[in-house]
Amino acid sequence: MSRIVDVLVVGSGMAGLVAALAAADQGRSVRLLTTGMGSLAISGGSVDFLGYADGRFAADPWQGLAMLPEDHPYSLLGAESVRSAFQFFANVMEGQHWPMRPALSQDGTPRNTQLPTIMGTLKPTYLLPASLHTEALASAKKVLVLSVQGLRDCRPSLVVSQLRRYKSWADKEFTQGLLPSPFGDTHRAISALDLARMADKPHSRRWLLDALAPHAGKYDLILIPPLCGSKANPEVWQAVNAAAGCPVVEMLSIPPGVGGLRLRDALLQALNKHNFELVENTTVLRAETTGKTCTALVAEASGQERHHAARAFVTATGGILGGGMTLEPGQCWDSVFGIDITVPQDVSQWSEPKIFGNHLFSRMGVRVDRTMRPVDDAAVVRWQNVFFAGRSLGGYDYATEKSGHGVAIATGWQAGLMAAAAAAAGENQ
Numbered sequence: 235m236s237r238i239v240d241v242l243v244v245g246s247g248m249a250g251l252v253a254a255l256a257a258a259d260q261g262r263s264v265r266l267l268t269t270g271m272g273s274l275a276i277s278g279g280s281v282d283f284l285g286y287a288d289g290r291f292a293a294d295p296w297q298g299l300a301m302l303p304e305d306h307p308y309s310l311l312g313a314e315s316v317r318s319a320f321q322f323f324a325n326v327m328e329g330q331h332w333p334m335r336p337a338l339s340q341d342g343t344p345r346n347t348q349l350p351t352i353m354g355t356l357k358p359t360y361l362l363p364a365s366l367h368t369e370a371l372a373s374a375k376k377v378l379v380l381s382v383q384g385l386r387d388c389r390p391s392l393v394v395s396q397l398r399r400y401k402s403w404a405d406k407e408f409t410q411g412l413l414p415s416p417f418g419d420t421h422r423a424i425s426a427l428d429l430a431r432m433a434d435k436p437h438s439r440r441w442l443l444d445a446l447a448p449h450a451g452k453y454d455l456i457l458i459p460p461l462c463g464s465k466a467n468p469e470v471w472q473a474v475n476a477a478a479g480c481p482v483v484e485m486l487s488i489p490p491g492v493g494g495l496r497l498r499d500a501l502l503q504a505l506n507k508h509n510f511e512l513v514e515n516t517t518v519l520r521a522e523t524t525g526k527t528c529t530a531l532v533a534e535a536s537g538q539e540r541h542h543a544a545r546a547f548v549t550a551t552g553g554i555l556g557g558g559m560t561l562e563p564g565q566c567w568d569s570v571f572g573i574d575i576t577v578p579q580d581v582s583q584w585s586e587p588k589i590f591g592n593h594l595f596s597r598m599g600v601r602v603d604r605t606m607r608p609v610d611d612a613a614v615v616r617w618q619n620v621f622f623a624g625r626s627l628g629g630y631d632y633a634t635e636k637s638g639h640g641v642a643i644a645t646g647w648q649a650g651l652m653a654a655a656a657a658a659a660g661e662n663q
């Protein structure tokens with residue numbers, strides 16, 4: 235049995251890390267158990283809040299909140315709590331010198347930004363690294379779209395031809411180009427992460443700065459794949475923008491998630507300032523409960539089981555993708571507490587023929603109350619000191635709404651705060 239901690243968090247995706255930070259910020263001791271890195275390792279570096287509400291682009295996501303169904307995690311929390319959670323996250327990132335901010339409308343209200351992807355599509359997203367000049371996306375006339383020789387995931391010709399289809403981009407003057415590969419002639423497929431890692435260190439970063447230099451001063455904006463470092467390091471951005479002589483904007487990319495790794499890096503650095511312990515490569519197998527109280531989680535690492543006792547627990551194990559839910563035909567349950575998630579027996583009802591359709595499996599998850607405690611079908615709280623966050627929750631489809639990290643931040647913050655309060659109450663008993 236390990237030393238008892240105040241709050242035990244499961245999962246190191248966005249929800250688990252924010253929950254750990256929120257609890258630790260209340261002065262609680264926190265241990266985080268995790269199998270892997272979660273979807274931050276494959277996601278972009280911007281925070282989607284609510285890109286689409288009721289199927290339509292939500293320029294102002296705060297207004298879009300009013301259109302969500304009442305079992306949506308944002309609706310359960312209420313707009314004020316969501317705002318506080320985003321403020322908490324913004325403060326943490328500011329403290330890590332990696333500020334994350336929304337773009338502003340002309341009247342100063344925060345709005346979603348339509349960020350180009352390496353497929354040449356535009357994706358609505360909300361919080362962006364402050365180093366990314368959103369104004370240049372709208373104002374730039376002369377745009378250079380760059381990739382790197384050997385980087386198969388990004389083709390400037392595709393980006394340009396697709397972006398031209400959008401009204402807001404149609405009148406821009408595009409040029410396309412390839413930067414030389416820093417690896418020379420190689421048959422190995424290069425990923426954006428390989429290139430980003432080169433930019434981490436000043437001596438190997440030289441490659442990127444030298445490659446950008448010939449383009450300096452010729453354009454209003456340069457679009458590149460995410461290769462400006464794998465860490466949340468503003469120095470890389472300052473150097474890249476200076477070398478390019480104009481704003482440089484990274485396009486959103488397919489995995490590996492260079493941008494997501496930067497967010498993870500910043501959050502872990504912030505956690506290291508607290509009474510925090512990270513236990514990786516550990517899978518939680520089951521929970522030990524007595525009546526309405528959870529006493530410990532049993533986890534397995536290197537073939538050995540270990541009991542982790544705590545005063546309160548946050549489960550942020552992701553959805554089907556994160557390993558937080560186990561599926562069998564006609565059945566679905568959460569992998570740690572074994573909570574049954576009511577689903578139709580007929581599996582054909584779990585999805586729709588259209589790929590961007592209204593898929594039930596995308597919204598399947600644990601039902602909670604507004605404190606993030608899991609509840610049963612009669613809305614009765616199952617355990618007093620257990621809280622769920624992130625994609626393990628039901629009632630939303632992050633992919634069609636574009637709300638992934640946003641829901642993880644909002645619910646992670648609430649779960650962390652509530653767990654800290656439950657731990658304090660447990661300590662005083």
Ligand SMILES: Cc1cc2nc3c(=O)[nH]c(=O)nc-3n(C[C@H](O)[C@H](O)[C@H](O)COP(=O)(O)OP(=O)(O)OC[C@H]3O[C@@H](n4cnc5c(N)ncnc54)[C@H](O)[C@@H]3O)c2cc1C
Nearest residue numbers: 245246247249270272273278282518552556624625638639
């Ligand atoms: C390809 C892709 C790109 C995306 N890009 C973006 C983006 O740019 N912006 C955005 O806002 N959203 C994005 N999203 C969505 C976003 O990543 C997720 O919705 C959100 O971050 C979910 O976070 P989470 O912490 O709930 O779950 P996850 O990130 O899935 O984390 C779950 C964690 O739990 C751990 N775990 C699971 N079971 C156990 C267990 N039994 N014991 C111990 N640990 C366990 C996992 O190892 C993992 O660490 C993207 C998603 C995908 C798939």
